[in-house]
Amino acid sequence: MNNTQKSLVALLCVLLLFFGFVITRVGVSKPTSAVKVTKIPAGEYDPAVWGQYYPLQYASFKKNAEMAPSPGGYGGSAKVQNSERQPEILANFKGMPFSIDYTEDRGHVFAMEDIRETKRINAKSPGACITCKTPYLEKFYKESGWGYAKTPLTELLAKTPDHGFISCANCHDPATMDLRVINPAFVEAQQRRGIDVSKATRDEMRSYVCAQCHVEYHFEPGTNRVVFPWDKGLKPDQIYAYYADKPAGGFAQDWQHPDSKTAMLKTQHPEFETWSTGVHGKAGVSCADCHMPYTRKDGQKFTSHWMTSPLRTLDDSCSSCHTQGTAWLQERVKTIQDNTWQLQHTAGLTVAKAHEAIKKASEKPDADQAELANARELVRKAQWFWDFVAAENSMGFHNPDQVLNTAGQAIDLANQAIQSAYKAAGLTL
């Protein structure tokens, strides 16, 4: 080998070293995406049809049929009555359907089965109830606008086949697979906040598709139009202020509590609201980042469509940001949830005592009516704050400091209601 040849060999070695280094550092070996877009006909709502073209996503989606308690001990997808663990539910929702039937939420694939079976629905229930249960919402809204919300629910249920549970078409454009929302209530509520959903980024859409349903809402009296009460903000006190000011359409109460005779509000499941002001929401971590993490199968990278507790997918969901290991992560979640459950349960029990105290005070013949009105306002607000925590499906995790503060305020307000009831009955120290 002459000197020129030696130089060339050395050059080759250095080049090999260099490219080897670059490849390991820059990670050229990313797995290829499994998504190859196939156009699905508009109006095709059967997930099995979509699944033929997106087999990995569909296989993961079918895992939503698995029923199990959450590994964290709170929530989960087993069909149990929440009142077993929280007897305060029976007292606080007395006189309304949630005291009769309030099961833990099951997976999206049970949406049609559960709406047909729940005791909260009857012959008078409006079509509005179907809004978040099926992609057929798109069809119903296209056919009759908000008119569908006034149509009897039974009529719409009859038009919805068994495969019409929440699935692909709720969140995807069938032609492009782009993310989309089909619930007009979400689009309208965002519009009132000055947000144009049609201009959302893909990252925003990764939360918006969930936010079209995982939120607080009410039905507008008369029209049954679905309304998200976000005009004053997304925090529990801001939404309470919205209801206190009697929103357009005259909505003022969900029901009257039969014991305390209070005009009550039922919080729905304000996951989006709670997350959006919490640390993950503020950091731009979307719902899908944690609940539908990127995962790998057969060398292909795809979005898991098993919408489940990240406690079941800690590595995929959390470890790309939090590197302390799954045992550590689990312990942090447990700490937050245990702390939240304790205050939530205390708040719920105290609200129940407040209803009872107001009932007893109001039975006194010379009870102070102005003070009773004050007590009722206090228990209404206390229950709202408690329910905002209890109805939300993360046991505080979506926003620990706000949720714990809300539960603490509920305890305070419920006790103020009790004090006020005593005062109304002339009992003072």
Added chain:
Amino acid sequence: MNNTQKSLVALLCVLLLFFGFVITRVGVSKPTSAVKVTKIPAGEYDPAVWGQYYPLQYASFKKNAEMAPSPGGYGGSAKVQNSERQPEILANFKGMPFSIDYTEDRGHVFAMEDIRETKRINAKSPGACITCKTPYLEKFYKESGWGYAKTPLTELLAKTPDHGFISCANCHDPATMDLRVINPAFVEAQQRRGIDVSKATRDEMRSYVCAQCHVEYHFEPGTNRVVFPWDKGLKPDQIYAYYADKPAGGFAQDWQHPDSKTAMLKTQHPEFETWSTGVHGKAGVSCADCHMPYTRKDGQKFTSHWMTSPLRTLDDSCSSCHTQGTAWLQERVKTIQDNTWQLQHTAGLTVAKAHEAIKKASEKPDADQAELANARELVRKAQWFWDFVAAENSMGFHNPDQVLNTAGQAIDLANQAIQSAYKAAGLTL
């Protein structure tokens, strides 16, 4: 240029590229450390002497003399009476020195000045009070063991020069500059938990030097020995259980509340306890990591000895882990602290009402004495939980979920105390 020359030029180019790449990726250009160990004589407690050899550290240490409210709006180092913002302090500490004088903590360099001036100290105060104020503690303990704690404070103060405030020798071995603790109470408390402080890692020491003082403690009756009540754990309920079981030496109360006639406990400043069960503590982030961050001056990297709120040093303190920018970080801290303050203040006010309710109930001639005893136990515990939050110097930041839960429990317990007082007075609905 012939082919061999061309090859050599190409080789040179690739080599330059390669090393340039390696240097930028691996960061060879780390600044050099400014620490060059100089042996200081044992028993030298004047920081100005140490400062001659450690000028960067000393210059930053002198910033502890700056007095200003915290940029977050809570705490800070300005000398203001806490009762201005929290009038509940006057009610809840009635009958004991903290209702007379309870100023916001100032920097370490004011320790001697403040102990000489505070109205909480008088001619009868024991030497134990000097424990956390001066490195002369080392000398006093060497001379007479725990006997110093029974010596009159005035005697020890007379032996401590003005430069004897908390400084270098509290945390550093003068010969090696290794971190050390000089408070025997910390070493003993850790020993009872099965932790040998002499075997601590440097990372652990970066919290232990602070933990020798930023903790809850009491003086053992008779001996005035300083005791950290950690035998059952570091959480507020575990420390309360320790006191409930009457610890060795018979310590049972700090004082009796003159209105409710309750045997009360005063929480000190449980920063270490609160941090250690929080997310930063559990992640191994030490006190020094945030409050004494590595910083740079004139190309030299050193540990800042300005022990201050990380809100003043967000870039150095937080940004190496949290990359969202200082405005984002500030907003997260504000959210946690605002949520905490609201519950803490509510809890404090409710505890004050409980003392008053018990006082009024106990004045009724036929008050139920057993129920009154129950009410007193409830207000004792409520105030402990409130004070564990209020006396801790982070307004919830060191452990948001635990602190908010503790404040929420305080609200609940204080209201239970009020209910119990009503019951004792025969007032029931």
